[in-house]
C-alpha cells in the first residue's frame with residue numbers, strides 16, 4: 345500500500361506529512377494496525393512508524409538520485425528510475441514530494457492551496473518572487489492535479505485544500521485517505537480566478 349502526497353511546492357506536503365507521523369500511534373491503537381489493513385481490512389504488518397513516511401526530496405539529496413543540476417533554478421533533475429528503485433526497496437506507506445505522483449501508488453493525495461496564499465508561503469520560506477509566482481500560476485492551472493489524474497485515474501485521487509487548514513488538520517485528512525474514510529475527489533478545487 346502506498347499513498348503519494350503530492351502538490352505544487354508550498355502547498356505544505358512536508359509540513360503535513362511530518363505532522364502525520366504523530367497520528368500513526370493513534371491509527372495503530374485504534375486497531376487498523378497495518379498498512380494493508382488500512383487498504384483492505386487485512387492485517388499483514390505490525391505497526392506504522394516514522395520510517396513509513398518517505399520525503400523524496402530528502403532522499404534525492406541524501407542518495408544523490410539525480411542526473412543533473414539546474415543551477416538557474418537552484419534544483420536538481422531527479423533520476424526517476426533510480427528513485428523508484430530505492431523507494432521500492434524501502435517500501436514506505438506514505439511518499440511525499442511534488443514528484444510522488446510520478447511513482448506507482450494506490451492512492452494519490454493532491455494538496456492544494458489558493459495561489460496568492462501559496463505565493464505568500466513560498467516568499468515567507470525564502471523563495472524569490474519569480475519562483476513563488478511561477479508556482480502560484482502552476483497551482484492555478486491545476487498542473488499537478490492533472491498529472492495525477494492522468495497517471496492514476498480519478499478514482500485514486502484525493503484533493504485536500506490546505507488554504508485555510510492548519511498542518512494538523514491537513515494531516516487528519518490524510519489519515520482519512522489512509523484509513524479509507526474518505527471518497528476520492530478530483531476537480532473540486534478551482535483557483536482559475538487567479539489567472540484573470
Ligand SMILES: Nc1ncnc2c1ncn2[C@@H]1O[C@H](COP(=O)(O)OP(=O)(O)OP(=O)(O)O)[C@@H](O)[C@H]1O
Nearest residue numbers: 353354355356357358359442465469506509510511
Ligand atoms: N497548512 C499550512 N498553513 C500555513 N502555512 C503552511 C501550511 N503548511 C505549510 N505551511 C508553510 O508553507 C511553507 C511551505 O511548506 P512545505 O515546505 O511543507 O511545502 P511543500 O509542499 O513540502 O514544499 P516543497 O514541495 O517545496 O517541499 C512553509 O514555510 C510552511 O511553514
